[in-house]
Amino acid sequence: MAKLATSFKNISGFVRSDSPLSDEQIFKAAPSVFADAPHNSRSARYAYIPTCEVVNGLRGEGFQPFMACQARSRIEGKSEFTKHMIRFRHQNQIIGDTANEIILVNSHDGTSSYQMLAGCFRFVCHNGLICGSEIEDFRIRHSGDVLTNVIEGAYHIVDEFEQVDSAKELMQSVVLSPGQQNAFANAALQLRYDPNENVPIEAYKLNAARRSSDRGDDLWHTLNRVQENMIQGGVRGINRNGGRMSTRKVTGVSENIRLNRAIWSLGVEMARLAG
Numbered sequence: 001m002a003k004l005a006t007s008f009k010n011i012s013g014f015v016r017s018d019s020p021l022s023d024e025q026i027f028k029a030a031p032s033v034f035a036d037a038p039h040n041s042r043s044a045r046y047a048y049i050p051t052c053e054v055v056n057g058l059r060g061e062g063f064q065p066f067m068a069c070q071a072r073s074r075i076e077g078k079s080e081f082t083k084h085m086i087r088f089r090h091q092n093q094i095i096g097d098t099a100n101e102i103i104l105v106n107s108h109d110g111t112s113s114y115q116m117l118a119g120c121f122r123f124v125c126h127n128g129l130i131c132g133s134e135i136e137d138f139r140i141r142h143s144g145d146v147l148t149n150v151i152e153g154a155y156h157i158v159d160e161f162e163q164v165d166s167a168k169e170l171m172q173s174v175v176l177s178p179g180q181q182n183a184f185a186n187a188a189l190q191l192r193y194d195p196n197e198n199v200p201i202e203a204y205k206l207n208a209a210r211r212s213s214d215r216g217d218d219l220w221h222t223l224n225r226v227q228e229n230m231i232q233g234g235v236r237g238i239n240r241n242g243g244r245m246s247t248r249k250v251t252g253v254s255e256n257i258r259l260n261r262a263i264w265s266l267g268v269e270m271a272r273l274a275g
Contacts, residue, residue: 013070013251020064023052030070030084035108049146051106054114055086057147058154063088063102066121067128071107071253083107083253087119087128088154093161098122098168100161102154103130105253114140116153117257118160120168124213127228130257131167132265135160167268171220174274181207181222184270188226191262200245201237206230219274223267230259 015021015029027034033051055065070084086104093100101119105112116138118131138153140146176184186203193199206229207222209215214225229235233249250256 013072014067015069016067018066021066021068023055026052026055026065026068026086030068030086032070032082032084032108033068033086050108051084051086051104054104054106054147054150057151058088058102058104061151061154063090063154066101069251069253072251082109083112085253085257087121089121090158093158097124100158100164101128102157103128103257104150105257114146114150114153116140116150116157117261118157118164120164122224124211127224127232128260129224129227129264130260131160131164132261132263132268135163135167167264167271168220170271170275171223171267172218174219174271175217176219176222177217181217184219184222184266185226187266188230188263191259191266192230198240200239201235201247205235205237208235219267219271223263227260227263230263231256 013029015025017025023034033055035050059065065086066089067087068084071082084106088102088104089099090102099121101121103117103119105115105117118135118137120129120131121127122129136156138156140149140153182203185206188206189199189201189203206226208229209225210228214221214228216222231250233247235247237245237247239245250259
């Protein structure tokens with residue numbers, strides 16, 4: 001088994017490591033990756049290729065898994081087929097304090113086709129960004145030669161990394177005033193909470209740095225602070241009854257992707273306006 005970093009997390013439905021994950025580690029966090037058949041709701045036209053075969057195919061191309069998670073299901077018998085997400089990293093995509101990643105999403109219960117997205121991982125906070133809609137994703141239906149199409153999709157995403165790096169460099173070049181930083185955080189808040197209902201935290205708390213290396217007035221640092229506080233939770237606020245509370249970590253695969261992509265797109269749009 002790969003040697004794990006001290007920051008290794010392994011809770012139900014989630015695992016991340018500083019070194020490539022073994023099948024055993026992935027299975028413990030996301031058993032649906034290894035489903036040996038599709039859910040019984042799928043028809044005979046459903047081309048079943050278990051995600052574990054795709055993982056091995058990507059490994060053969062030099063892409064190694066570093067994170068895996070899966071969604072929970074309240075429907076009896078679906079937990080072994082539910083939506084899952086794996087983040088892959090190629091050695092030549094590690095750039096300074098970040099690494100570009102390929103994000104693979106799939107399910108075996110019909111809730112998701114194979115979807116591949118571009119991502120960016122920051123080593124300092126062990127938090128993974130997912131790039132927004134301006135970076136093209138790649139979808140593969142459960143039909144035809146799925147494995148070949150997924151591998152082609154991986155290289156398609158690699159081609160998009162140049163845009164990812166350009167967007168990051170642009171955000172690093174944009175300096176924001178405290179008011180502009182809080183405006184960004186407020187816009188991000190509205191991505192998760194209905195402004196007509198109770199918003200439990202104030203925008204400036206999303207902009208709070210969790211470590212000294214997160215401090216900085218540029219848009220890139222601002223986006224990363226806001227994204228981490230939004231996704232990881234633990235931000236103290238007031239609930240609708242006036243009691244103290246802390247925001248919850250975003251654990252749902254679909255909601256994690258939605259919020260991550262929206263925050264990234266918000267940052268890119270703000271950078272373009274500033275530029």
